[in-house]
Amino acid sequence: MNDVVARAAELLADHRESIDRLDAILIYTLGERFKHTQQVGQLKAEHDLPPSDPDREAVQIARLEDLARRADLDPDFAKKFLAFIIEEVIQHHKKISGEQ
Ligand SMILES: C=C(O[C@@H]1C=C(C(=O)O)C=C[C@H]1O)C(=O)O
Structure with missing residues (x-):
């Protein structure tokens, strides 16, 4: 492998490491978001509010x-x-309320 190709491989690996780290942040962030929306769904179901x-x-x-x-x-x-x-959250809310 010449130097240019080796350098490109290094850069690619660096970018992919950043991408993997950011994907993990996205997944954990979405997990946290869904915990809150599930609580909102419970509140809506308890108080007869629309999904x-x-x-x-x-x-x-x-x-x-x-x-x-x-x-x-x-x-x-x-x-x-x-x-x-x-759209996914609304489906969860419909399920919680027994609408679906
Ligand atoms: C979470 C709620 O329920 C639904 C889902 C929303 C969301 O995922 O952000 C926003 C509005 C509602 O259509 C809400 O009313 O706040």
């Missing part, structure tokens, strides 16, 4: 789009990512 809250979601989407711009992340991607997570 979804579109007004709250609109505020969250606007906030995340703004954060994404500041973080050099595509705001459309941030919006789709949040929508994907919220």
Whole structure:
């Protein structure tokens, strides 16, 4: 292996190490987020509140789009990512309330 190829392999390994570390942060962060949303689901079920809250979601989407711009992340991607997570949360809330 020449020096250039060896250096590229080193850089690749460094990037992959960072990616693995950040993926772990994402997973643990999502785990924490779901613990809170499960508690919200319990509260909603106990007080007969609907599983979804579109007004709250609109505020969250606007906030995340703004954060994404500041973080050099595509705001459309941030919006789709949040929508994907919220959809899963709403399914959990429906299950908790016995609606599903
Ligand atoms: C967690 C809630 O329930 C739903 C899920 C949300 C979320 O995952 O952030 C946001 C709004 C609701 O549609 C909530 O009402 O706060």
